[in-house]
Amino acid sequence: MLRRRWWLSVLAAVAVIGLIGVGVARAVQRVRYGDIHTDGGSPVVAGPGHRFALAVPDRGASVGDHWTATVAPDGIVALVRSEQVAGNIVDRLIGPAVGGGAGTRYFVFAARRAGTVVITLHNCFRGCDRGADRRDTVWAVTVR
Missing domain, CATH: 1.20.5 (Single alpha-helices involved in coiled-coils or other helix-helix interfaces)
Structure with missing residues (x-):
């Protein structure tokens, strides 16, 4: 016992x-x-001074993924940073193996002032030299 x-x-x-x-x-x-949003079709609402992240799957630069962000109009939100977080614990601790590195890309924004903005995340796969190699994910963001 x-x-x-x-x-x-x-x-x-x-x-x-x-x-x-x-x-x-x-x-x-x-x-x-901050708040993490993964679905480009869903609206994002934030208050001034709050932080939020838009997350997209990233297969890594070794495969050809290259993510960038555009914001229109300027001044409502500010990009704080973009970072990729590896999809498994081994890659997080010691780094990805050659040809690896898949995970999630986080675009972290700070809400500055009230207004509505459209944030478009662009994935130029292998340089975006062909129209089929570009994928855009769009978010509507409201700061109140």
């Missing part, structure tokens, strides 16, 4: 530590990216 209680205590401690870890990871993600 004592042995069973010991294992239950260890299991409970591991579960609690795991939940705390997930909570801390989510809090760090929230501070770093």
